[in-house]
Amino acid sequence: MICQTEEDVKRIVKEKNISFIQFWFTDVLGVLKSFAVTPSELEEGLSEGMGFDGSSIEGFARIQESDMIAKPDVTTFQLVPWRSGDRPVARMFCDVMNPDGTPYEGDPRYVLKRLLKKVAEKGYTFYVGPELEYFYFRNNCGTECLDTGGYFDSRPIDMGSDLRRETIFALQDMGIQVEYSHHEVAPSQHEIDLRYDEGLRMADKTMTYRLVVKEVARKNGFYATFMPKPIFGQNGSGMHVHQSLFKGERNAFYDPSDRYNLSDVAKHYIAGIMRHAPEITVVTNQWVNSYKRLVPGYEAPVYVAWARRNRSAMIRVPMYKPGKEAATRIEFRSPDPSCNPYLAFAVMLGAGLEGIENKYEMPDPIEEDIFEMNPAERKAHGITDLPGNLYAATLEAEKSSLVKKVLGEHVFNKFIENKKIEWDMYRTHVSAFELERYLAKL
Known part of the structure; x- marks a missing residue:
């Protein structure tokens, strides 16, 4: 499944009747983190990213500067094989951003x-x-x-x-x-x-x-x-x-x-x-x-x-x-x-x-x-x-x-x-x- 644009993702989500889209990223130690959004929230997630509390992630922000944004990379969109069936689940890897849209320096993916x-x-x-x-x-x-x-x-x-x-x-x-x-x-x-x-x-x-x-x-x-x-x-x-x-x-x-x-x-x-x-x-x-x-x-x-x-x-x-x-x-x-x-x-x-x-x-x-x-x-x-x-x-x-x-x-x-x-x-x-x-x- 090859996606290059946000429109590709939205089209497949509709065609495949996808129930949830998981947003994946890692903490500093390489532990996979994820949260799921419904199709109704996908457009906002694609265009603006989804906010989360970075102070609860190992190696991320201190509590007084905890707001983070997970911005999905649409080229990583794939269906998750163990959540198939009539209402499948998909995933995308995310880049972690600051609230102003700049890359977050604590994101391991950004380091690479x-x-x-x-x-x-x-x-x-x-x-x-x-x-x-x-x-x-x-x-x-x-x-x-x-x-x-x-x-x-x-x-x-x-x-x-x-x-x-x-x-x-x-x-x-x-x-x-x-x-x-x-x-x-x-x-x-x-x-x-x-x-x-x-x-x-x-x-x-x-x-x-x-x-x-x-x-x-x-x-x-x-x-x-x-x-x-x-x-x-x-x-x-x-x-x-x-x-x-x-x-x-x-x-x-x-x-x-x-x-x-x-x-x-x-x-x-x-x-x-x-x-x-x-x-x-x-x-x-x-x-x-x-x-x-x-x-x-x-x-x-x-x-x-x-x-x-x-x-x-x-x-x-x-x-x-x-x-x-x-x-x-x-x-x-x-x-x-x-x-x-x-x-x-x-x-x-x-x-x-x-x-x-x-x-x-x-x-x-x-x-x-x-x-x-x-x-x-x-x-x-x-x-x-x-x-x-x-x-x-x-x-x-x-x-x-x-x-x-x-x-x-x-x-x-x-x-x-x-x-x-x-x-x-x-x-x-x-x-x-x-x-x-x-x-x-x-």
């Missing part, structure tokens, strides 16, 4: 749009293709798996294939193109890969994808989670982010004369992400639990390095296939699927642009298994570590001029403040592990 505008002024289009992993459990009260499958297992071991199939159909109904899906390494862990798209559209699609996965699971009596590390001793869920820059129809990352088929633009971009990776990690891995995944031994990259085929490196450059110049890209492997995609894509892009603008030099690739190296060997190769916990990552971001520039002062301050609060709650919490280990002996 602002940077994409800067990229466009340089002649580039930013393309992204994330791979989001997730788990199916019996319910949201525990981690009882639906199967004991592993990587690429099929039925009857893979008991989530029907859920994935239904999810893919729902995504396609919403105009989201899927490339493939499969069972992942851990029991009851799955992945559905979306075809790459322009950065803002892909951030919208990522938010939609997460909700569709959860709604299809719920409808079938199960629970889906994008929690990075829900099961001790098993692989966590990552979000490997494929990305590239195009100039018109030309892939700016491709150079046929280079031994890696990478242009100088691509090399500087990779170097930018590598140099600034510790600073942006709190945005791409934003929860206490994120750092239970970022440990050696479970395929999650914890070391700052790049490679062609080595999946222990933080950045991988998929091998070039003749005639596939447009597919030249990098794969950033440390982010996890619970992040705010608008902010995560923005800091990745911002770090890459910093490398391009300052002509950072890309180091040599590391094709050995970094997990097998000892500290002295890693040091000899110039390999550094990502932050080991949320507090360390927050401190790295707090002193980063790049992160502050990309996020803007408002989002930057609110995000850092939230992460400090989360860490303080975590470090003072007495866990079951501590009680079991210490109570009877100390």
Whole structure:
């Protein structure tokens, strides 16, 4: 369903007898927020936006300046598959505005749009293709798996294939193109890969994808989670982010004369992400639990390095296939699927642009298994570590001029403040592990 104008939206709402139109946006942490309007209020919502209380949204306004406007982006209009029938429901993503109609600087979607505008002024289009992993459990009260499958297992071991199939159909109904899906390494862990798209559209699609996965699971009596590390001793869920820059129809990352088929633009971009990776990690891995995944031994990259085929490196450059110049890209492997995609894509892009603008030099690739190296060997190769916990990552971001520039002062301050609060709650919490280990002996 393709809409380009307000008239397109109003026509479809009438033709399809739509009962409600949901207005979607996210808070600073990437939690989806929504409210619904009836068709009778749609015209006002399209032309002026709908007001709401921003002081009740995480990372938005203070109570004395709480009035906000949600202005829908008509190009994101789609029917919601789990609210079909005779009176279907539709949704549109919104830009959050100040009452005077100016963009609200606390809106994560605006953070990404602002940077994409800067990229466009340089002649580039930013393309992204994330791979989001997730788990199916019996319910949201525990981690009882639906199967004991592993990587690429099929039925009857893979008991989530029907859920994935239904999810893919729902995504396609919403105009989201899927490339493939499969069972992942851990029991009851799955992945559905979306075809790459322009950065803002892909951030919208990522938010939609997460909700569709959860709604299809719920409808079938199960629970889906994008929690990075829900099961001790098993692989966590990552979000490997494929990305590239195009100039018109030309892939700016491709150079046929280079031994890696990478242009100088691509090399500087990779170097930018590598140099600034510790600073942006709190945005791409934003929860206490994120750092239970970022440990050696479970395929999650914890070391700052790049490679062609080595999946222990933080950045991988998929091998070039003749005639596939447009597919030249990098794969950033440390982010996890619970992040705010608008902010995560923005800091990745911002770090890459910093490398391009300052002509950072890309180091040599590391094709050995970094997990097998000892500290002295890693040091000899110039390999550094990502932050080991949320507090360390927050401190790295707090002193980063790049992160502050990309996020803007408002989002930057609110995000850092939230992460400090989360860490303080975590470090003072007495866990079951501590009680079991210490109570009877100390």
